Ligand SMILES: NC(=O)C1=CN([C@@H]2O[C@H](COP(=O)(O)OP(=O)(O)OC[C@H]3O[C@@H](n4cnc5c(N)ncnc54)[C@H](OP(=O)(O)O)[C@@H]3O)[C@@H](O)[C@H]2O)[C@@H](O)CC1
C-alpha cells in the first residue's frame with residue numbers, strides 16, 4: 066500500500082522535531098537526498114556529475130534552504146552551482162554554506178537554459194495564495210525540491226505558472242498533491258527521501274493499491290465454487306440509442322470473473338448482448354450485486370429494476386445515466402444510502418450529480434472537480450453517504466468515512482467511449498464475488514485492473530473499448546501470477 070499525506074500533515078509531523086531543535090538535521094537529510102537525486106539524474110542524462118552546471122531558483126523559506134545546501138554538496142563534487150534568489154533573500158545558514166562551497170549568485174533575469182539541470186525551490190509546503198513564477202520554465206531538466214513551486218501539496222491544484230518537473234524529490238513522505246489533479250502531471254517522476262518523520266506521521270490522507278495489495282484483494286479461485294456461490298451480477302444497461310453499453314458492461318464483468326451475469330435490457334439490446342456473450346442470461350433472478358445505469362434511457366422495466374437494486378441492500382454500482390436521477394431514485398426506492406452503493410461518475414457527471422442534490426451546498430463546475438478531485442470525491446462520498454469512484458487519469462475512490470484510494474495505472478488510450486462501461490462491469494463482478502473487502506477497496510481494485518488493462522492493450526496501439534476485455538483477463542492473470 067503506498068500512503069500519501071497532505072502537506073499540512075507532513076508539516077504537523079515535523080513540528081515536534083523542530084521544537085526539539087532538530088530542524089537543521091532534518092534539512093541536512095532533505096538536502097542530502099536532493100543532492101544524491103540530482104547527481105543520479107546528471108549521471109543518467111549527462112553521463113557525469115563533475116563539470117556539469119546546476120542552477121536553482123530559491124525562495125526565502127526552508128524549501129530554498131534545502132536547495133542551497135544541496136547545491137553546496139554538488140559544488141563540492143565539482144559541479145558549477147548557481148542560484149537565483151527569487152525573493153531577494155534566502156535561508157541564512159544555507160546561503161552561507163552555498164557561498165563557502167563556491168556557489169555563485171545569478172541575477173533573476175539570467176538565462177537558465179544552459180544549465181544541465183535546474184532545481185525548482187521557490188516554494189514548498191509553505192506556499193499559499195497565488196503563485197507568480199519568478200522565472201519562465203527553463204529549457205533544461207527541472208528537478209522540483211519537495212513539490213513543484215506553487216503546487217498545493219494538499220489538493221494537487223496548481224496555477225498556470227507552475228513549472229512541469231522531470232523529477233520531484235519529496236521529503237518525509239509522499240504528498241497527496243503529487244498523486245492527483247495537475248500535481249500528478251507536473252511532478253514527473255517522484256522520489257521520496259526518508260528524513261525520519263515515520264513515527265510522527267498520522268494515518269495517511271490517501272492510499273494507493275500496489276500490485277501485491279491488488280493481488281491480495283482479488284477473489285482467489287476456490288475448489289468448492291459453483292456459479293451461484295461464486296457470485297451473480299445483475300446488469301441493468303443499454304437502450305436503443307446505446308446498446309453497446311450493455312455489451313461492454315457484460316464483457317468487463319465476464320473478463321474480471323463472475324459466476325453468472327443476468328442482463329435486464331430492452332429485447333433488442335438483450336439479443337445483442339446474448340449474441341456477443343451467449344453465457345449471459347436474460348431476465349430477473351437472484352444476484353449478489355448490481356451494475357446499473359450504463360446507456361439506459363426511458364425503459365420502465367429497467368427503471369423499476371434500478372430502483373429495486375437500490376432498495377436491495379446488495380452492493381450496487383451506479384454509473385452513467387443512472388447517476389443523474391440517483392438521489393430521486395433512492396428516495397423513491399424507500400432505502401437509505403450506504404457504502405455498498407458505489408457511484409462512478411467522471412468529473413462532468415459528478416458536477417451534475419452534486420448540482421442535482423437537494424439541500425443547497427456548492428454546485429461545482431466540471432473544471433473545479435478536475436482541479437481538486439480529492440476534495441470533491443471525498444466531499445461527494447460524505448454528502449451522498451455512498452462510496453464514490455471519480456474517474457480520470459488518476460481515479461479517486463472515496464468512502465463516506467473519508468477513506469480514499471487513488472489509482473493511476475491507466476493509459477490515455479482509455480479515454481475512449483465505452484471504457485467506463487467496462488469499468489462498471491469489472492467493479493460489479495468484484496462486488497458480486499469478493500468477500501471481506503470494503504467497497505472502497507474493491508473500487509480501487511477495479512480501477513487498478515481497468516487501468517492495467519488499458520496499459521496492456523496500449524502495447525498493441527490505440528483501441529476501442531470493445532478490445533479491452535481481453536486485456537482485463539490478462540491484467541487479472543498477471544496479478545495472480547505475481
Ligand atoms: N520544517 C522543516 O524543518 C523542514 C522543511 N523542509 C522544507 O521546507 C519546506 C517548507 O518550508 P517553509 O515552511 O519555510 O515554507 P516554504 O515553502 O519554503 O515557503 C515559505 C516562504 O514562502 C513565502 N510564501 C508563501 N506563499 C507565497 C506566495 N504565494 N508568493 C510568494 N511567497 C510566498 C512565505 O512568506 P510569508 O507569506 O510568510 O511572508 C515564506 O517566506 C518544505 O517544502 C521542505 O522543502 C525540509 O527541509 C525538511 C525540514
Ligand SMILES: Nc1ncnc2c1ncn2[C@@H]1O[C@H](COP(=O)(O)OP(=O)(O)O)[C@@H](O)[C@H]1O
Pocket residue numbers: 385411456457458459460475476477478479480481482483484485486487488515
Ligand atoms: N487520460 C487518461 N488516462 C488514464 N485513464 C483515463 C484517461 N481518460 C479516461 N480514462 C479512464 O477511462 C474511463 C472513461 O470512462 P467514461 O468517461 O465513463 O467513459 P464512457 O462513459 O464512455 O464509458 C475511466 O475509467 C477513466 O478513468
